[in-house]
Amino acid sequence: MSIWDFLLNFGPRLASGTLYTVAQFFLATIIAIACALLAGLGKLSGNWLIRGISVVYIEIFRGTSLLVQLYWIFFVLPFFGVTLPKFAAGFLSVGLNIGSYGAELVRGAIQQVPKGQWEAAYALSMSPAQRMRRIILPQAFVIMLPPWGNLLIELLKGTALVALISVTDLMFEAKQINGSTFLSVQAFGSALVIYYILARFMITPFMRWCERAMNRRLSRA
Amino acid sequence: MTTSVKTLIAASLALGVSAVAVAAGPLTDRIDAGEAIRIGFANEIPFAYADEDGNAAGFVNAMTLGILQNMGYDNIEAVQTEWGGLIPGLNAGRFDIVTGGMNILASRCENMAFSEPIATIGDGFIVAPGNPKGLETYEGIHEAGATLVTGAGYSNIEAAKAAGMTDADIMIVPGPTEILAAVVAGRADAGTGTYFTMAQLAASSDGKVEVTDPNALPEETFNWAGIGFRFEDQDFLDAFNAALADYIGSEQMMAAVAQYGYTADTLPGDRSTEWVCANR
Numbered sequence: 001m002s003i004w005d006f007l008l009n010f011g012p013r014l015a016s017g018t019l020y021t022v023a024q025f026f027l028a029t030i031i032a033i034a035c036a037l038l039a040g041l042g043k044l045s046g047n048w049l050i051r052g053i054s055v056v057y058i059e060i061f062r063g064t065s066l067l068v069q070l071y072w073i074f075f076v077l078p079f080f081g082v083t084l085p086k087f088a089a090g091f092l093s094v095g096l097n098i099g100s101y102g103a104e105l106v107r108g109a110i111q112q113v114p115k116g117q118w119e120a121a122y123a124l125s126m127s128p129a130q131r132m133r134r135i136i137l138p139q140a141f142v143i144m145l146p147p148w149g150n151l152l153i154e155l156l157k158g159t160a161l162v163a164l165i166s167v168t169d170l171m172f173e174a175k176q177i178n179g180s181t182f183l184s185v186q187a188f189g190s191a192l193v194i195y196y197i198l199a200r201f202m203i204t205p206f207m208r209w210c211e212r213a214m215n216r217r218l219s220r221a
Numbered sequence: 222m223t224t225s226v227k228t229l230i231a232a233s234l235a236l237g238v239s240a241v242a243v244a245a246g247p248l249t250d251r252i253d254a255g256e257a258i259r260i261g262f263a264n265e266i267p268f269a270y271a272d273e274d275g276n277a278a279g280f281v282n283a284m285t286l287g288i289l290q291n292m293g294y295d296n297i298e299a300v301q302t303e304w305g306g307l308i309p310g311l312n313a314g315r316f317d318i319v320t321g322g323m324n325i326l327a328s329r330c331e332n333m334a335f336s337e338p339i340a341t342i343g344d345g346f347i348v349a350p351g352n353p354k355g356l357e358t359y360e361g362i363h364e365a366g367a368t369l370v371t372g373a374g375y376s377n378i379e380a381a382k383a384a385g386m387t388d389a390d391i392m393i394v395p396g397p398t399e400i401l402a403a404v405v406a407g408r409a410d411a412g413t414g415t416y417f418t419m420a421q422l423a424a425s426s427d428g429k430v431e432v433t434d435p436n437a438l439p440e441e442t443f444n445w446a447g448i449g450f451r452f453e454d455q456d457f458l459d460a461f462n463a464a465l466a467d468y469i470g471s472e473q474m475m476a477a478v479a480q481y482g483y484t485a486d487t488l489p490g491d492r493s494t495e496w497v498c499a500n501r
Contacts, residue, residue: 075306078313086315166302166315176271176301179264179398182425 006186010177017173018194024091024159024169025198031095032102032155039099040106041132054103061100066158069093074165090162090169098155102148109144110136142214149207153199160195170194246454248317257296260285261316263304264396265414266421267481268322268446271301280481281322284339285448287477288464304396305373308332311451319449324376324415326444330498334455335447337462338489338497339469343443344377345416347404347423347430356411357437359384370409372396376501377413380442397422405429415444417482445489445497 001009035057042054061069070093074086084092113136121131163171174191178184245253252258260277262269269279277286277299289297300316307321311333324342325335348356356362362369363385370392371377381391392409394400400412401422413419416435423432450458468474470488 074315075309075313078315083314164303164306166300175398176264176275179396180266180270180273182398182401184402 001181001183001186003186003189006183007190010173010187010190013173013177014170014190014194017168017170018198020167020169021156021159021171022198024087024094024162024167025156027091028095028098028155028159029152031092032099032151035096035099036102036106039103040110043103043107044110058100058103061097062104066094066097067161067164069097070161070165086162086165086167090159090165090167094155094158094162098151098158101154102151105144105147105151106140109140112143113139138214138218142211142218142220145207145211145214149204152203152207156195156199156203246456247314247451248454248457251317252294255296257298258289258294258318259298259300259316260318260320261300261302261307261310262319262321263302263307264398265304265322265418266397267417267483268415269320271299275299275301277320279320279322280478280483281320281339281446281448283477283481284468284474285318285320287473288461288468291468292460292464303373304375307374308449311449317451317454321449322415322446323449324444324501325447325494325497326376326379326501327498328379329449330494333449334452334458335449335494335498336458337465337494338445338447338492339465340446340483340487341443341489341492342415342417342446342487343435344380344413344438345419345435346433347401347412347419347426348410348433349404349407350428350431352431352433354410357433358439359386359442362386362411363390365410366390367410368392368408370394370400370403370412372400372414375414376444381413383441401426401430421482444501445492445494447494447497 007014039054039057042050043058045051045054070090073084073093074089077084077089117135117139118131121135126135159169160171163169163175166172170191174187178187181187248258260282262271262277262279262282264270265279267279269277269281272278277297282299286297289295300310302310302315304321307319307323308329310316311319319333323329323333323335325338329335346356346362348354354365354367356365356367359369359381362381367390369377369381369386369390371381371394373393373395378391378393392403394403397414397418400414403409404412405426412422412430414422416432420432423430448461450461475483475485
């Protein structure tokens with residue numbers, strides 16, 4: 001079957017799968033950014049409890065494989081009484097996993113902001129919250145954007161694993177189509193191209209736009 | 222209090238609790254709450270698979286839906302997943318009935334309660350056209366030193382090991398699609414699964430593989446398939462088995478399963494699940 005006939009026949013299924021993938025991506029991104037900020041800032045905290053929790057979170061979720069975490073949240077948590085629906089289990093696992101990598105990016109970026117900025121904020125009698133929100137974080141944000149672009153592409157690829165817990169995303173649909181028609185080249189080739197389009201024409205331009213916007217605001221454009 | 226009185230109280234409490242536990246399992250609770258009965262299956266053509274529109278197809282699904290309909294339930298939801306995730310998913314409450322077409326094996330009986338047998342099936346092999354290495358049995362494959370490919374969690378793994386093969390000789394892939402791909406690409410000399418599945422793969426492969434004769438395999442490799450339930454759903458399972466006994470071999474059933482290649486030879490006969498659990 002030619003690729004065009006294939007797309008005509010199975011296009012709607014692939015499109016529906018892509019919508020699920022995009023939904024998983026956005027929800028997982030929100031979780032990842034939230035966890036990364038909390039854990040990254042937490043790791044720099046003076047309070048030993050907050051620092052401890054952040055370190056434990058980062059170590060566990062960075063140190064174990066995403067697939068194992070996904071299976072654990074899906075198959076094992078119900079035995080502890082926590083039964084998440086599969087869609088939620090999917091984006092939560094991916095978000096938590098990527099968030100732990102992001103936490104290190106956040107921490108590194110904050111530490112990269114020149115020490116002079118901290119001293120100047122102190123000299124101006126800014127409270128720690130003001131200093132972080134108005135001076136340090138905006139500059140740290142610009143520093144951490146390029147590696148975050150990488151991480152978000154990793155996140156997009158990580159969402160492909162949710163197909164293994166029966167979430168009907170793009171990967172699931174591609175495997176289904178392959179399972180009933182054996183048209184591996186067309187099915188997986190289309191999935192490959194769609195993931196590339198999502199990464200190259202959705203994530204990358206958006207991150208570049210973010211970098212330009214932030215640089216403009218910091219008068220570095 | 223004396224020991225004997227304490228024991229009596231403890232025993233009656235345990236009996237009372239266990240009686241209550243058997244009275245209403247999680248599936249019955251779901252049904253009473255108005256929720257759908259979820260059937261879980263993978264992609265095993267013709268046992269249980271999702272058709273082009275995503276509906277439950279395959280003879281095990283057809284039989285399960287028929288029996289549930291006879292029992293008065295029509296609120297059924299199909300959940301498709303990986304074969305290796307069927308028993309874990311059942312026990313984690315992701316679905317309520319496993320209709321994958323699982324063979325009743327002792328190792329599976331420890332983790333899941335099977336219904337009475339619904340079919341009897343032998344194994345089959347797919348090999349390169351012309352069967353160049355003459356592979357017809359597990360012993361033959363072992364002696365030829367050939368590579369066997371089969372699916373994760375399949376009953377064939379145990380059968381192969383019983384014939385003397387080790388983990389190094391058996392290639393494990395997720396399911397039938399990958400088994401076919403491995404044999405076609407020459408990564409394995411023979412692929413195995415149930416005879417039904419292998420025959421269907423050979424038929425849809427445009428001559429790239431052929432299926433061997435199932436009668437070349439000994440009696441011990443013949444298996445009985447059952448429908449899986451959680452241990453806690455014994456109450457529902459008892460009712461299901463009663464309905465199954467009336468349904469099996471009936472005209473309603475044979476009409477529903479004919480299109481999948483299920484014939485009178487596939488009927489399970491008189492074997493009970495208890496016997497199969499002990500002898501497989």
